[in-house]
Amino acid sequence: MGAVLEPGERAMTGHSNGGAGVPTVRVDHLRKLYPVGGAFLRAPKSFIHAVDDVSFEVADGESLGLVGESGCGKTTTAKMIVKLIEPTSGSIQVRGGDGEAVDLSTLDGRGTKRFRRSAQMIYQDPYESLNPRRTVLDTIAEPLVVQGLGSFAEREEHVMAIMAQVGLTPVRNYLLRFPHELSGGQRQRVAIARALVLEPNIVVADEPTSMLDVSVRSNIMQLMLDMKERLRATYVYITHDVAVARYMCDRIAVMYLGKIVEMGPTEEVLRDPAHPYTRALISAVPVPDPAYERPRVEIKGGIARPIDPPKRCRFFDRCPLASKACEDNDHPPLTARGSDRLVACYNA
Numbered sequence: 001m002g003a004v005l006e007p008g009e010r011a012m013t014g015h016s017n018g019g020a021g022v023p024t025v026r027v028d029h030l031r032k033l034y035p036v037g038g039a040f041l042r043a044p045k046s047f048i049h050a051v052d053d054v055s056f057e058v059a060d061g062e063s064l065g066l067v068g069e070s071g072c073g074k075t076t077t078a079k080m081i082v083k084l085i086e087p088t089s090g091s092i093q094v095r096g097g098d099g100e101a102v103d104l105s106t107l108d109g110r111g112t113k114r115f116r117r118s119a120q121m122i123y124q125d126p127y128e129s130l131n132p133r134r135t136v137l138d139t140i141a142e143p144l145v146v147q148g149l150g151s152f153a154e155r156e157e158h159v160m161a162i163m164a165q166v167g168l169t170p171v172r173n174y175l176l177r178f179p180h181e182l183s184g185g186q187r188q189r190v191a192i193a194r195a196l197v198l199e200p201n202i203v204v205a206d207e208p209t210s211m212l213d214v215s216v217r218s219n220i221m222q223l224m225l226d227m228k229e230r231l232r233a234t235y236v237y238i239t240h241d242v243a244v245a246r247y248m249c250d251r252i253a254v255m256y257l258g259k260i261v262e263m264g265p266t267e268e269v270l271r272d273p274a275h276p277y278t279r280a281l282i283s284a285v286p287v288p289d290p291a292y293e294r295p296r297v298e299i300k301g302g303i304a305r306p307i308d309p310p311k312r313c314r315f316f317d318r319c320p321l322a323s324k325a326c327e328d329n330d331h332p333p334l335t336a337r338g339s340d341r342l343v344a345c346y347n348a
Helices: 074-081 109-116 136-146 152-165 184-196 214-231 242-248 266-271 276-283 324-328
Strands: 023-036 046-059 063-067 089-095 101-103 119-122 202-206 234-239 251-256 259-265 335-337 341-343
Touching: 023 074, 023 234, 046 074, 046 089, 046 234, 046 259, 063 074, 063 242, 074 119, 074 202, 074 234, 109 119, 109 136, 119 184, 136 152, 136 184, 152 184, 184 214, 214 242, 234 242, 242 266, 251 266, 251 276, 259 266, 259 276
Parallel strands: 063 234, 063 251, 119 202, 202 234
Antiparallel strands: 023 046, 023 089, 089 101, 251 259, 259 341, 335 341
16 A cells, blocks of 8 residues: 555645644634525625534544534535635634644645545445446545556555455455445445545545445444544544444534534533533434333424524524523523533523
């Protein structure tokens, strides 16, 4: 594998200058607004607040889970971290190979191409994320071709090595297959191999097991954990499933309508959730015991519209703890609760 990726060529955010606790990714006051309506030569007056003032850090080698229901802004945040879409405001910084932070907004075309070697994304749907006209070999080798790494023989050797690592064996039985000839689990293994073939140290996984059969999910999750340790990678893991977040993530950040409402070590948050929305999410997780009756958290109504939301707490209309202070003040900031927990709630 070293024939394709030399030690000095690895990712721009390499691990050589950091240690545990050093931020590999730092997100500050990130916002993404999408215009609604408007007309020719007239600026839109309304905006969808997909991501609104989100800040967090991911330490070197850590796995952070972004958890929440559909439409809360998880995937939009993920795409901004890998520079697939540009933020409306705020900044995303990654730690460079020299230990200095690099702001993604300052990268030109060449810098962005080099950044692609350090940050890759695994998509949710293995049926849609693979080109049906490309073989497994072509699909996994494409990042190496784009980056101009190695000869054809070296790329093929590298691809075969990563295929063996992700469990596509016997390797030569899969090299020339097309996506339609693979099962869902095999397709997702191809997608994982494609994302990891450059040996990135920032991997953003957007619900990579949600489209798979239950019998396959645990194998894919364990594979991703094994590859994380092998590559010493930093993960940002997107999921709506609290049980998956518990299995995959060191810390979780719970999102609701574009805001982070609670963040902290996974076990602490799940054992003692502080925000009423986090409690509601956890109460929805099924327990494999027919005799157990978990007390339900009563939340009201459905998810609100993200178009020009009022400045008050985003969860106000559904919150069982809502008070006059929640209505009269801006959305609560994330405040410390203990040494490692942050909660955005006036009444928690």
